[in-house]
Amino acid sequence: MRLLFIVLMAISHHAFSLVVLQYHHVDASTPSITSVTPEQFAQHMALLEEEKMVVVDLEDATHAILNGETIPDRAVAITFDDAYQSIYEHAFPVLRKKHWPFTVFVSTAAVDREFPDMMTWEQLRDLYSEGAVIANHTQDHPYLINTPKDTEKEIFWQEQIIDAEKRLLEEIGESPKIFAYPYGEYTIPMAEWLEDQGFIAFGQQSGAIGQNSHPQVLPRFPASGAYANLDTLRTKLNSRSFGIGRDEVVDPVIKKRIPKLTLRIPIEDFDPDTLQCYAAGLGEMDISPKSRRGKVTVVLKQEKQIESGRGRYNCTAPSLRDPKRFYWYSQLWINTDVENR
Numbered sequence: 001m002r003l004l005f006i007v008l009m010a011i012s013h014h015a016f017s018l019v020v021l022q023y024h025h026v027d028a029s030t031p032s033i034t035s036v037t038p039e040q041f042a043q044h045m046a047l048l049e050e051e052k053m054v055v056v057d058l059e060d061a062t063h064a065i066l067n068g069e070t071i072p073d074r075a076v077a078i079t080f081d082d083a084y085q086s087i088y089e090h091a092f093p094v095l096r097k098k099h100w101p102f103t104v105f106v107s108t109a110a111v112d113r114e115f116p117d118m119m120t121w122e123q124l125r126d127l128y129s130e131g132a133v134i135a136n137h138t139q140d141h142p143y144l145i146n147t148p149k150d151t152e153k154e155i156f157w158q159e160q161i162i163d164a165e166k167r168l169l170e171e172i173g174e175s176p177k178i179f180a181y182p183y184g185e186y187t188i189p190m191a192e193w194l195e196d197q198g199f200i201a202f203g204q205q206s207g208a209i210g211q212n213s214h215p216q217v218l219p220r221f222p223a224s225g226a227y228a229n230l231d232t233l234r235t236k237l238n239s240r241s242f243g244i245g246r247d248e249v250v251d252p253v254i255k256k257r258i259p260k261l262t263l264r265i266p267i268e269d270f271d272p273d274t275l276q277c278y279a280a281g282l283g284e285m286d287i288s289p290k291s292r293r294g295k296v297t298v299v300l301k302q303e304k305q306i307e308s309g310r311g312r313y314n315c316t317a318p319s320l321r322d323p324k325r326f327y328w329y330s331q332l333w334i335n336t337d338v339e340n341r
């Protein structure tokens with residue numbers, strides 16, 4: 001009976017994972033850290049086909065998975081931040097030919113000011129008419145956790161997010177109320193405010209989305225720059241979501257430069273002894289997982305300080321049902337001592 005329960009849990013959890021890819025520029029001449037070349041982008045799309053991924057609409061698939069509905073196995077959604085002209089010129093023709101849905105998160109002021117490297121509203125309407133989702137990425141792409149002096153934080157969020165939503169409605173005629181944090185930075189109070197406004201929201205921390213994911217702290221895999229490598233991208237495409245609930249998500253702003261994180265992970269389709277955790281850029285962490293009552297508890301604390309503007313703790317474990325696939329969870333850290341993060 002217990003074996004049947006474990007198998008059923010594995011099958012149930014197996015049905016609820018969504019991988020989301022994040023791109024910026026699709027151009028050979030733009031900053032490499034946020035770019036893929038058109039050739040690399042075409043290789044990525046070919047890899048999706050090779051891995052038999054099912055490209056899904058971000059809005060529909062995310063709402064379905066959070067509501068406990070089944071989505072296709074090996075589901076992946078494609079997203080772009082900032083509405084760069086290169087998306088229209090180089091990515092859009094590839095995706096239109098394949099009839100694949102995708103989402104563009106737009107910072108509206110850059111489009112309004114007609115910056116030369118940005119799409120126009122007419123081009124964005126063209127994408128929308130072809131089935132793309134045009135979504136909210138604030139007005140000015142600020143560090144949202146840095147509230148300007150003499151301004152209340154909620155007024156700042158209102159100006160940046162709600163006013164951008166109004167522009168999307170004016171120019172596109174529809175907005176799905178899905179939001180991407182600039183630079184992937186958020187706080188828990190900001191996430192709660194977005195929930196009150198009816199948004200789901202995406203960061204840039206790694207991992208797949210599952211039924212228990214925090215709806216305002218949803219992960220995406222960056223796929224540009226150092227993350228454009230096909231082998232590492234293949235690993236990300238094969239990722240699944242740990243059954244970690246929203247209560248495990250902690251505020252990422254570092255109070256101390258060596259943050260401590262305690263995770264309680266439901267044991268579903270993985271062996272706790274295979275759990276590995278890493279501090280981004282600092283290597284593997286020494287952990288002592290403790291299993292009790294169907295959950296494994298792990299305490300994460302890196303010995304070295306986080307000196308960069310942003311850091312992450314990542315935990316992974318191979319699936320028992322399919323060892324080629326990995327469960328993956330990432331916690332973002334923000335070091336506000338670094339101004340230009």
